[in-house]
Amino acid sequence: MIGVAVGVIVGIGGFTFIYARGYSYLTNDPQACANCHVMREQFDGWVKSSHRSVAGCNDCHTPPNFVGKYYTKARNGFWHSFYFTTGGFHEPIRINEFNRGVTERACRSCHEPVTRAIEGAHADIGELSCIRCHNNVGHYTH
Numbered sequence: 001m002i003g004v005a006v007g008v009i010v011g012i013g014g015f016t017f018i019y020a021r022g023y024s025y026l027t028n029d030p031q032a033c034a035n036c037h038v039m040r041e042q043f044d045g046w047v048k049s050s051h052r053s054v055a056g057c058n059d060c061h062t063p064p065n066f067v068g069k070y071y072t073k074a075r076n077g078f079w080h081s082f083y084f085t086t087g088g089f090h091e092p093i094r095i096n097e098f099n100r101g102v103t104e105r106a107c108r109s110c111h112e113p114v115t116r117a118i119e120g121a122h123a124d125i126g127e128l129s130c131i132r133c134h135n136n137v138g139h140y141t142h
Helices: 002-019 022-026 030-035 037-048 057-061 066-086 097-110 112-121
Strands: none
Touching (some): 022 030, 022 066, 057 097, 097 112
């Protein structure tokens, strides 16, 4: 009985992985992010943005190390699948706090000299957020 249950879970999981083109998310191809219709607007915005020539989705939306990158991809893949399947996702899609932190760290890493200078000048008000003011830089929306 346990074997049947495991077989069903593996079968459904395998089918879903192939049907949803899960293998594409293991790559660094930005087109993979457009597999899901709720991401089409973000992908189209990225194509028009200034960041297209210097950064892909993974550069801004996953940590730079191997474990962090694939942990984030797995975590996001699970929750995106869950909310898409249950109909609980927001449209247009919104960034959550975990991913906001990942993206903020990526901004600060690439633009460290600028962010350090800005933070120094405004040290009395605490840490500033790049994406609070520059929320559409990577996904041009105008």
